[in-house]
Amino acid sequence: MTVGIKDVARAAGVAPSTVSRALGKGPVSADVRRKVEAAVAATGYRPNLAARQLRSQQSMTVGLIVADIRNPFFTQLSRAVEDEAYRAGMRVFLCNTDEDPAREAMYLELMAEERVAGLILAPTRALSRSALADFRVPVVLVDRNLPGGRRDAVILDNAGATALLVDHLIETGRKRIAGLFGATSATGIERRDAFQKRLIQHGLEPLAATAPPSAETGRAALEDLLAREKPDALVLSNGLFVGAALQLCRDRGIRIPAELALAGFDDEAWTSLVEPGITVIRQPVDVFGREAMLMLLSRISRPDQPVRTVTLSGELVPRGSTAALRRADV
Amino acid sequence: MTVGIKDVARAAGVAPSTVSRALGKGPVSADVRRKVEAAVAATGYRPNLAARQLRSQQSMTVGLIVADIRNPFFTQLSRAVEDEAYRAGMRVFLCNTDEDPAREAMYLELMAEERVAGLILAPTRALSRSALADFRVPVVLVDRNLPGGRRDAVILDNAGATALLVDHLIETGRKRIAGLFGATSATGIERRDAFQKRLIQHGLEPLAATAPPSAETGRAALEDLLAREKPDALVLSNGLFVGAALQLCRDRGIRIPAELALAGFDDEAWTSLVEPGITVIRQPVDVFGREAMLMLLSRISRPDQPVRTVTLSGELVPRGSTAALRRADV
DNA sequence: ATCAGTTGTGGAAACGTTTCCACCAATTTT
DNA sequence: AAAATTGGTGGAAACGTTTCCACAACTGAT
Numbered sequence: 001m002t003v004g005i006k007d008v009a010r011a012a013g014v015a016p017s018t019v020s021r022a023l024g025k026g027p028v029s030a031d032v033r034r035k036v037e038a039a040v041a042a043t044g045y046r047p048n049l050a051a052r053q054l055r056s057q058q059s060m061t062v063g064l065i066v067a068d069i070r071n072p073f074f075t076q077l078s079r080a081v082e083d084e085a086y087r088a089g090m091r092v093f094l095c096n097t098d099e100d101p102a103r104e105a106m107y108l109e110l111m112a113e114e115r116v117a118g119l120i121l122a123p124t125r126a127l128s129r130s131a132l133a134d135f136r137v138p139v140v141l142v143d144r145n146l147p148g149g150r151r152d153a154v155i156l157d158n159a160g161a162t163a164l165l166v167d168h169l170i171e172t173g174r175k176r177i178a179g180l181f182g183a184t185s186a187t188g189i190e191r192r193d194a195f196q197k198r199l200i201q202h203g204l205e206p207l208a209a210t211a212p213p214s215a216e217t218g219r220a221a222l223e224d225l226l227a228r229e230k231p232d233a234l235v236l237s238n239g240l241f242v243g244a245a246l247q248l249c250r251d252r253g254i255r256i257p258a259e260l261a262l263a264g265f266d267d268e269a270w271t272s273l274v275e276p277g278i279t280v281i282r283q284p285v286d287v288f289g290r291e292a293m294l295m296l297l298s299r300i301s302r303p304d305q306p307v308r309t310v311t312l313s314g315e316l317v318p319r320g321s322t323a324a325l326r327r328a329d330v
Numbered sequence: 331m332t333v334g335i336k337d338v339a340r341a342a343g344v345a346p347s348t349v350s351r352a353l354g355k356g357p358v359s360a361d362v363r364r365k366v367e368a369a370v371a372a373t374g375y376r377p378n379l380a381a382r383q384l385r386s387q388q389s390m391t392v393g394l395i396v397a398d399i400r401n402p403f404f405t406q407l408s409r410a411v412e413d414e415a416y417r418a419g420m421r422v423f424l425c426n427t428d429e430d431p432a433r434e435a436m437y438l439e440l441m442a443e444e445r446v447a448g449l450i451l452a453p454t455r456a457l458s459r460s461a462l463a464d465f466r467v468p469v470v471l472v473d474r475n476l477p478g479g480r481r482d483a484v485i486l487d488n489a490g491a492t493a494l495l496v497d498h499l500i501e502t503g504r505k506r507i508a509g510l511f512g513a514t515s516a517t518g519i520e521r522r523d524a525f526q527k528r529l530i531q532h533g534l535e536p537l538a539a540t541a542p543p544s545a546e547t548g549r550a551a552l553e554d555l556l557a558r559e560k561p562d563a564l565v566l567s568n569g570l571f572v573g574a575a576l577q578l579c580r581d582r583g584i585r586i587p588a589e590l591a592l593a594g595f596d597d598e599a600w601t602s603l604v605e606p607g608i609t610v611i612r613q614p615v616d617v618f619g620r621e622a623m624l625m626l627l628s629r630i631s632r633p634d635q636p637v638r639t640v641t642l643s644g645e646l647v648p649r650g651s652t653a654a655l656r657r658a659d660v
Numbered sequence: 661a662t663c664a665g666t667t668g669t670g671g672a673a674a675c676g677t678t679t680c681c682a683c684c685a686a687t688t689t690t
Numbered sequence: 691a692a693a694a695t696t697g698g699t700g701g702a703a704a705c706g707t708t709t710c711c712a713c714a715a716c717t718g719a720t
Contacts, residue, residue, distance in 0.1 A: 004676055015700045020678060027697055044464060049443045050383040051676035054705050059380075069405050079399060082426060091440065094424045096412060110421065113379045134374060215599075246603050269545075270600030273576050334706055345670045350708060357667060381706035384675050 003043045012039035023047070053115065061091040062296060063111040063119040065104065067144075067185065068213065069096040072239060072268050073285060074122065077142065080289025081120060088297055090117070099184045099213060101126035108135065118296045124184050138299040142292040144186045145309070152299055154291045154310040158187060161281045161314035162194035162235075165263050168279065168316060169233045170202055173325040174261055178207035178231035180221055180241050188213075191237045191265070207231055211241075218244035226260075233322070236264030242271065242278055262321040265314075276320025283314050333373045342369035353377070383445065391421040392626060393441040393449040395434065397474075397515065398543065399426040402569060402598050403615060404452065407472065410619025411450060418627055420447065429514045429543060431456035438465065448626045454514050468629040472622040474516045475639070482629055484621045484640040488517060491611045491644035492524035492565075495593050498609065498646060499563045500532055502654040504591055508537035508561035510551055510571050518543075521567045521595070537561055541571075548574040563652070566594030572601065572608055592651040595644075606650025613644050 009016040012035045022028045022036040039045075053059050064081055066074040082092045093116065097104040101124050108131055111119055118138040123146055132139065132146070141153035169177050179195045182188030188210060196206035207229045211221035218241045225231070226248075236242045242264035246256075254260050256276060267282035291310050299305065339346040342365045352358045352366040369375075383389050394411055396404040412422045423446065427434040431454050438461055441449055448468040453476055462469065462476070471483035499507050509525045512518030518540060526536035537559045541551035548571045555561070556578075566572045572594035576586075584590050586606055597612035621640050629635065 002676095005678095006676080016676090017678080017680095017701075018699060021699090024678080026679095027699095029698065032698085046439070046442050048384070048445060048676050050380045050389075050445065051705090052678075053380040054378070054384050054707085055676080055678045057678095057705070069409060070402070072400070075400050075405055079426065079428075096409065098409075109376070112376050115378060115380065243599055243603065250603065268600075269573055270598075270603065273573065273580065273600065274604050332706095335708095336706085346706090347671075347708080348669060351669090354708080356709095359668065362668080378706050381675090382708075384677085385706080385708045387675070387708095 003045050004048070005045070007043055008036065008039045008045045011043055012036045059115050059117050060089065061093050061114070061116055062293075063093045063095065063107075063114070063116045063121075065095045065097060065107050065111070065119065065121045067097050067099050067104075067122045067124060069094075069098075071266075073143070073266055073283070076285045077122075077289045077292075080286040081293050084290050084293035088293070090297075097124065099124055101128075105131055108132070112137065118300045120292050120296055123186070125186055125189065126184070138296060138303060140292050140296045140299065142288055146186065149309060150307060152295050152308050154288055154295060154312065156187070156283055157311050157313050158190040159194035159197075161265070161316075162191045163198045164314070164316045165235055165279075165281060166195060166198040166202070168318060169235070169261060169263060169322060170204075171324075172257075172261065172322050174233035174322075175204065176207065176229065176231040177204065177233040177235065178225050178229050179209070179235035179237070180218065180225060180245075181208065181210045181237040182213045182241070183210040184212055188237045195235060213238060213240055215240060215244050215247075219248055222248050231260070233261035233263070236262070238264070239266035239268045239271075242266070242268075242280070246274065246278070256321050257323045258325070261323075267317055272319065276323065279319045279322040280317050281314040282317050284312050287312055333375050334378070335375070337373055338366065338369045338375045341373055342366045389445050389447050390419065391423050391444070391446055392623075393423045393425065393437075393444070393446045393451075395425045395427060395437050395441070395449065395451045397427050397429050397434075397452050397454060399424075399428075401596075403473070403596055403613065406615040407452075407619045407622075410616040411623050414620050414623035418623070420627075427454065429454055431458075435461055438462070442467065448630050450622050450626055453516070455516055455519065456514070468626060468633060470622050470626045470629065472618055476516065479639060480637060482625050482638050484618055484625060484642065486517070486613055486618075487641050487643050488520040489524035489527075491595070491646075492521045493528045494644070494646045495565055495609075495611060496525060496528040496532070498648060499565070499591060499593060499652060500534075502587075502591065502652050504563035504652075504655075505534065506537065506559065506561045507534065507563040507565065508555050508559050509539070509565035509567070510548065510555060510575075511538065511540045511567040512543040512571070513540035514542055518567050525565060543568060543570055545570060545574050545577075549578055552578050561590070563591035563593070566592070568594070569596035569598045569601075572596070572598075572610070576604060576608070586651050587653045588655070591653075597647055602649065606653065609649045609652040610647050611644040612647050614642050617642060 005016050005019050009019045014032060019036050022033050062085060064078055068074055078094055085092045095107040104124055116137060120140050120142055122143045139151055141151050145153045145155050181192040192208050196208055199206040209221050209225050211217045222245055234245055236245055245262055249256055256262055263279040265281045267280045271278040271280050335346050335349050339349045344362055349366050352363050392415060394408055398404055408424055415422045425437040434454055446467060450470050450472055452473045469481055471481050475483045475485050511522040522538050526538055529536040539551050539555050541547045552575055564575055566575055575592055579586055586592055593609040595611045597610045601608040601610050
């Protein structure tokens with residue numbers, strides 16, 4: 001039925017092993033190579049990846065497990081990873097956990113069974129230590145680090161970026177600054193901690209809350225936060241929350257930036273399309289992806305090299321949502 | 331080094347074939363099943379998917395090839411497909427062509443070599459007929475059909491949805507309606523044709539242009555269209571173009587809807603956050619994904635069943651960007 | 661009590677490659 | 691001129707499973 005390497009060998013009048021070498025990198029005469037290529041074209045032969053992988057005991061695919069495929073950060077990241085993988089002649093197996101630890105565990109297991117060459121992972125906070133510990137394949141963490149720092153990782157300088165946001169809000173005259181942070185990621189927690197620390201340094205009260213990263217839970221947490229704390233500024237730890245906050249303001253008729261300033265993470269396209277534009281931290285997403293893939297390739301080729309952590313800086317993009325207060329607005 | 335089924339067999343005191351049956355569905359005694367499970371836990375055994383697939387000649391993974399992973403339509407689609415696949419005990423191998431026919435051809439080839447059980451595909455218009463013709467695995471097209479209609483497909487009623495948009499603009503008083511459509515997809519072309527046909531039916535001049543689906547090319551085409559045709563309404567065939575059009579209006583100070591009405595496809599979250607909200611066609615994206623996966627499973631189980639095409643309807647979501655013109659605005 | 665059927669088990673072949681080994685011929689070195 | 695190296699090739703083993711086959715030990719029907 002399906003045409004295998006033996007059929008090609010027969011068609012070319014050589015041995016199967018010779019076909020394998022001609023298609024791979026082994027030394028073959030120009031004459032044989034020509035004949036084999038002709039036979040491949042004639043038979044419509046396609047190598048069976050499973051057989052190849054089984055015998056050669058190595059795979060050309062790497063896994064990429066992201067927490068939320070709908071988040072533009074992760075889609076852009078996966079594109080960048082894929083581009084770099086393509087450049088290195090590798091394929092990417094993309095999986096989406098939806099911030100669900102059970103699903104994350106399942107995909108981790110799957111990757112192990114696939115015997116992927118390596119894995120790039122944006123872990124949930126609930127990722128059990130052991131699940132990764134008995135994982136023999138090279139792993140690079142991206143966007144989210146794990147306590148212990150025993151793995152290669154490429155992450156944002158969350159403390160620095162959060163401080164940029166807080167300082168900016170204080171400079172523009174805000175005094176009651178509240179923040180909502182993602183509960184399921186190390187990133188969200190790091191940003192919250194940095195937020196609290198920085199506000200205390202400024203002698204202000206840190207009004208922080210966390211929520212699971214969905215539009216509904218975010219909105220509920222925000223409603224609670226606004227009612228309880230009456231803030232004059234809001235910091236949001238991801239693009240989803242920024243959207244939820246803006247929607248809430250629209251529904252309630254809360255004026256931005258006069259009544260409430262808005263600032264957050266992730267420079268999604270629409271943040272500059274709304275009125276006023278939203279002040280955000282822009283992350284070098286493509287660099288995240290590229291760097292993670294290169295790091296993984298390097299770890300694959302030399303498994304025992306020392307662990308590295310690459311920290312990238314975010315950039316403050318000030319827009320109308322945090323414009324300085326004029327006398328008239330106060 | 332790596333623990334195989336033989337090691338488990340030895341640990342459990344049974345034959346490898348018995349382990350295989352215990353882990354699979356073959357008949358085994360409760361006693362043996364218990365022993366095997368204990369041995370698996372003790373040895374940390376993980377089945378080798380490549381070996382399993384090679385021997386059993388069947389794969390539990392399906393491929394999903396989308397044209398642009400950054401487009402929310404496709405990310406939401408892939409989530410829906412994945413959910414449904416998960417429910418059926420299958421995995422999804424997600425690939426992104428970036429609307430590039432060369433890349434599409436490469437991934438098609440890859441899927442064939444992977445021997446996937448089936449493939450869901452959003453093809454570019456440039457997809458060569460032959461590339462798919464000598465493709466033996468079951469294929470379901472999604473979002474974009476191919477001429478000939480010889481494949482299962484689940485698509486939008488593009489003509490109907492476009493007519494909804496055009497009629498709505500005419501009802502709200504627009505006379506010079508221009509449209510920009512994606513050049514790389516069958517979908518874009520179908521929408522353009524329906525656009526032109528409907529306008530002609532109304533006795534109006536169809537001002538249509540096409541462009542490759544990127545923010546830059548879209549913007550350039552829009553600038554040209556505005557300068558040349560001086561339209562009072564704009565129809566955009568995808569979310570990317572809607573964003574580009576809005577950005578252009580912002581930059582030029584063009585007032586919406588007074589000077590120019592905006593309406594398009596894809597109900598992305600931000601279209602209700604901007605002022606005014608954008609009138610759009612909402613597509614049942616989750617249904618697309620679910621339906622495509624079910625269709626694929628059905629085709630896999632009965633390869634010779636007749637070809638089906640499922641056509642879904644879009645829903646008009648009228649917002650401020652196409653508000654009726656008041657006297658004062660004219 | 662014999663026969664047919666079922667259930668549980670082990671041994672061995674098979675899936676489609678790559679790679680090891682052996683070999684030969686042609687070259688280069690001693 | 692013999693020895694050593696090199697380039698090219700074929701044969702066969704190996705990768706880790708599943709599945710086919712054979713067989714034994716039961717079950718229930720004749």
